[in-house]
Amino acid sequence: MSRNEAGVNPTIVMGTFDPETRWRDPNLAKLPAMPDKDRESIVLCMDELLFPFCGPDDILYTRCKIDPKLYAYLNGLGFSFRSRYHFDLNDENKSLPGPDMFNPCIFSLAASGLQREGLLTHNVKNLSPYAITSDTEEYLHATGLTGSLPDLETVKRVNSKFYSNRLLTRIGEKCYGMEANSAAELEAVGNALLKRGAYLLKDPFGVSGKGNMLIENEAMQRRIAEHLDKQERRGLRSQFLLEPLLRKEIDFSSHWFIHKSGERDFISVQRMLNQQQNYGGSIRADEALILLLENAGYFDTMEKALRILFEDGYHGFVCFDSMILEDGEIAPIVEINARKSMGLINAYLNKGLEKHCHTGLLTFLSLGLPEGFTFGKLLDALHVLGLLFGGQGEYGIMPVSSNTVMVNDILISRRISEGIQSHRGMPKGRLYISVVGRDDDHRSELIVSLRQVLDDLSIKVYN
Structure with a gap:
């Protein structure tokens, strides 16, 4: 639960993305896949994206220190939060962590690095996780925090695609x-x-x-x-x-919160921009789509599903991935994400942007970084060219993460200098942004302009 639901006490907001890899039974066979160490490091730094769930007194605990220029920029837009972190990758006085130190779940890292006395000093009582993992309960015990959280086995069960597939039958919907x-x-x-x-x-x-x-x-x-x-x-x-393989016309998701009492709050519907089977972006659904879903009984179907999720022991945030097919049929439940999600992050980003009378498209660009690049250079270039979103009455690009861009560049550069690793190609990064524009055409123009800025900085864009 975020501070929006928790009340007056400050909250710790934190979590490890890609929790599915930690929920998965290690005794299950795997499909063939190419290992991607660059992707793994980037995903571990996506915890920065949780800042929209924070209030001014809340603490965002991240794996790596957020770039100070980005932190100041977000605060200037009204996204106020206190930042704590486990690693400062730019601290040249400390050796870089190896995989065994860098890769553990953030709750395991935080349990060893965050002192209980410090939490009590700030009157922190609550925990708002991205997702519950096996290390979450250990962290709660180590810190004395409370969290109205479902048990891990329930979380794993309801997040399985087998569960979402069987749920369709239980609520009387077509099962594919x-x-x-x-x-x-x-x-x-x-x-x-x-x-x-x-x-x-x-x-x-x-x-x-x-x-x-x-x-x-x-x-x-x-x-x-x-x-x-x-x-x-x-x-x-x-x-x-x-x-x-369904012939889909529209990908979308609906976002809800199930209280421990069983009461249910509707949060948002988000259009999803997917690239083949991969997530590409989220944007708030327009009124025409909401009306179509209402008339088709979609929200009644979701209420049935939410009721069963609660009866099965789950409470907290939940996202239903859904589709509208080319023939107009609605596939109401493609997958269930019983956790926070990218669409939910965009919904909370938009809550913060409301004070500026705007909404944004949350998306990302996959990058190859040149030697000597720093995140501050990108912010400065966007500002000079008038592309950096500046608040009310303005449009532009709002960067929302720094270490997803820089983590591999920093790790590789430092390990080369320490003689641990030899040189290899351009370090990979991922730039998450909110594109704040008048309409779809204007947002597309802003992304084209951003691509030009990246090209001028000798940054390669892969998607």
């Missing part, structure tokens, strides 16, 4: 997915689906394209089945959901 619990079952179910076209093979805890595969023919399916069969012979279990 079919479960497969072995490589042999995958081929049998998959063969039936392939007769009608391509299908999506989903890991129960896959997220944003990771752990999902598009299967278009039997040859591809056979290679995947063989890959899984090898793992099964080593004692692992296969557990996957197979869904026909």
